[in-house]
Amino acid sequence: MAEESQVNQMESLNIGETSGNPEAVEDVVDPWNVQTSSATGIDYAKLIVRFGSTAIDETLVQRIEQVTGKPAHPFLKRGIFFSHREMNKILNLYEQKKPFYLYTGRGPSSGAMHVGHLVPFMFTKWLQDTFDVPLVIQLTDDEKYLWKDLKVEEVLKLAVENVKDIIALGFDVEKTFIFCDFDFIGQCPEFYRTMVKIQKHVTFNQVKGIFGFDESSSIGKIAFPAVQATPSFSGAFPFIFNGKKNIQCLIPCAIDQDPYFRMTRDVAPRLNMVKPALLHSVFFPALQGATSKMSASDPNSSIFLTDTPNQIKNKINKYAFSGGQATVEEHKEKGGNCDVDVSFQYLRFFLDDDERLEQIRKDYTSGELLTGFLKKELIGVLQKLIGEIQERRKTVTDEVAREFMRPRKLKFDY
């Protein structure tokens, strides 16, 4: 999975996406570039049309609650997971007590994960808890090696640190298999076979169109989309699925990863395999706002899992882009803009209490609350969230990580 799921203004490599109509520059969204010129971020409604996915609407959210008998996750109710492919099929299977499994992943990046990286994992954990299904998590250390100026040994180290961060989010070892490509592909012949099956049925023309590769791209990059596609098929994990090749997969991920899975869904019928279903999330804004780039190399661009309570407080106070007015008087008169205020946007992700969030929205919009209040609220929420993760992270020993990464049967029978 690509490292950065954020909105930025990098110059796009993906000329095709922007050259259609110079009057209305489209947002660019692919696994390596996400950019918009709008302060409110990407136009997700347009993206759904362009990608050919389906909006997650009230009806679907209600059906999820009805089928599971549990309240929907705030990410669903608040449009953070906003788009899907075949989620109704997943709910049908669940109703019929037929199996499916979850697959998500991440490209291990330098050092610590930031809070934006938590979004797909927190949601995936909720899905796992709610539906009680197996989960596979892929760390694409091979992708990082292919795209970045890093040595194999360096990405291997990053991957293990990232595995520990992910485990610290609270995944259940009896239901979760985490793997790094550089280790696991050399431990499982069926994974490599599935990879090559996919590679046989995808041409250079296809990946060129989907991912913007050209003739100077390395053959590693060109072949890589098959590596990320492979965990979508249960046959790649015979130890979990008892050799069954047609267990349905559901992939929660940020929308920029969709190109991989459009390709996967396209190739699946030609391999007599089941198309994975998908749930897509929006991007997470940088502290400096939706048009700014969030980067692991700029510690002030986001809040990281390694930040101390003081760092969290100082960064938010200093850098969180404000939707407020220039003066207190003007703010009280005109009110704040929740759509661009980063503190409010972060609270949408991490403040669980629906009523409190709604109250804050109203009071900030009316001008009753100042940005300072939102910042204080967010500081408290993130200090608590990150503090808890840091506590759990201390218990994630090498031994614990090894157990999550050991190819093994999970608690499910097939």
Place this chain on the structure above:
Amino acid sequence: MAEESQVNQMESLNIGETSGNPEAVEDVVDPWNVQTSSATGIDYAKLIVRFGSTAIDETLVQRIEQVTGKPAHPFLKRGIFFSHREMNKILNLYEQKKPFYLYTGRGPSSGAMHVGHLVPFMFTKWLQDTFDVPLVIQLTDDEKYLWKDLKVEEVLKLAVENVKDIIALGFDVEKTFIFCDFDFIGQCPEFYRTMVKIQKHVTFNQVKGIFGFDESSSIGKIAFPAVQATPSFSGAFPFIFNGKKNIQCLIPCAIDQDPYFRMTRDVAPRLNMVKPALLHSVFFPALQGATSKMSASDPNSSIFLTDTPNQIKNKINKYAFSGGQATVEEHKEKGGNCDVDVSFQYLRFFLDDDERLEQIRKDYTSGELLTGFLKKELIGVLQKLIGEIQERRKTVTDEVAREFMRPRKLKFDY
């Protein structure tokens, strides 16, 4: 490795090779196409110039004899292995008692191997016996899957049968590791890592130029050259080389495989790895002659390891292209042509006795011997050779094959 190492008149896919000068159509030699319009076969002297390799001359053959203290293999003395890259470096290492290892391979083809397939393996066995070094043999079942209309399960079966055929040639289990990609790549993380390292440093433009891929080629084909390159680097086999990454490799192979290893040698310095040395063999002619295609699907195009003594006799008598004249009288007067007589050509490969071969050459050229004599001689030689292989093949149980294919330390210490 490509399945067919023979001369044929298939229409070339490799337009670039032949379109230079319409007056003088060049031979086509790449891993999937070997063709010539000349009855005496490929012009190997020209090929050496075009590929930039070095001819194996009398001086090198003498040095091999001097360094090893043993007579050179007939394949060396007769120009069957005719070209090399850095063989002198190998001899230097041997003199300095420094390590090197052998790597050869094969694309598992349908059913039995034919006698032409024996050539690189017989020579490799001689190299192993003479230099006492480890040998790795790669069966590219993944390549066959990618190029042919076959299922993974089908190529897996073919590969195991081919492994048994290869073992029956008499390789020493203490010095030999045989592997099928579809099994082994899923058993050895270091192999996959080395593969991806190569893939990072080779572009589509490069493989397009070397192998003639185009934009409609599958991404599996485009990435495959790295799979065949990988065993050239000792780091891919940590269990044999104790993790040492810079043990020199020597690759005996038919000249059509050279494009893979030109690419490998090109990429090696960028990975801080040692370029493999090479020994190249000529192609093996079909029974019907050098311009005809030898094919596993035409049982009469060659002699197969599964042929009975009677089949060997009948095929050679019926199909072996003759270099003789139209009538006995004319033959006695003008003499036969050893350069096109397939029985003589096969004897060059398989009749060990130098003096006897030379006598036959003289007597056939002078017209004293008729083609029938050569056929009878060849029948005897091949019945004995294949009979012995068939006897040994009976002792190659599944257990024996499994032991050759088990990733393990060989009898060498590093």
